[in-house]
Amino acid sequence: MKVIKIFKETISDGFGFRYSIYFSGCNHHCEGCHNQETWKGDIGRILDKEYMDEIVGDINSNYMLDGITLSGGDPFFNPVELLEFLKEIKARTHKNIWSYTGYTYEILLEDSTMKKCLDYIDVLVDGKFQKADYHPDLYFRGSSNQRLIDVKKSLKNNQIITLEF
Numbered sequence: 001m002k003v004i005k006i007f008k009e010t011i012s013d014g015f016g017f018r019y020s021i022y023f024s025g026c027n028h029h030c031e032g033c034h035n036q037e038t039w040k041g042d043i044g045r046i047l048d049k050e051y052m053d054e055i056v057g058d059i060n061s062n063y064m065l066d067g068i069t070l071s072g073g074d075p076f077f078n079p080v081e082l083l084e085f086l087k088e089i090k091a092r093t094h095k096n097i098w099s100y101t102g103y104t105y106e107i108l109l110e111d112s113t114m115k116k117c118l119d120y121i122d123v124l125v126d127g128k129f130q131k132a133d134y135h136p137d138l139y140f141r142g143s144s145n146q147r148l149i150d151v152k153k154s155l156k157n158n159q160i161i162t163l164e165f
């Protein structure tokens with residue numbers, strides 16, 4: 001798993017001050033994607049133990065942070081490694097986690113590893129970017145087909161529940 005860039009404090013990727021990690025690799029190839037250099041998954045810094053310790057140290061030393069956001073690329077490009085990352089980051093920071101993905105929530109439920117990843121995610125912004133549905137005024141997403149899903153409530157109620165705000 002490779003990380004392309006990190007924003008240590010941003011208000012663009014979810015509620016509050018967030019630590020945003022952009023992962024390398026994406027299979028969705030949406031028309032109009034602004035991050036095509038991320039698709040192959042071959043750019044960025046390898047997320048090894050040393051880098052993980054740096055990230056955890058950054059997060060735990062910033063008391064202003066409200067949470068962590070995973071973006072890319074698509075964080076679910078490497079689901080096995082994503083699951084290990086999620087387990088560790090949650091255990092070591094206890095922050096709420098938002099994740100972007102080009103997959104829909106329904107597709108993630110069909111894959112056992114991707115489904116397990118959802119146990120560690122609080123909000124999922126799902127679906128491919130659709131140029132025809134692009135709207136500049138949307139909060140935290142590029143096109144109106146993408147949903148801001150409350151993952152905990154959705155899993156518990158066995159139906160998709162989106163954030164209301």
Ligand code: SF4
Binds near residue numbers: 029033
């Ligand atoms: S999911 Fe995101 S990164 Fe991947 S192709 Fe679509 S817009 Fe680009």
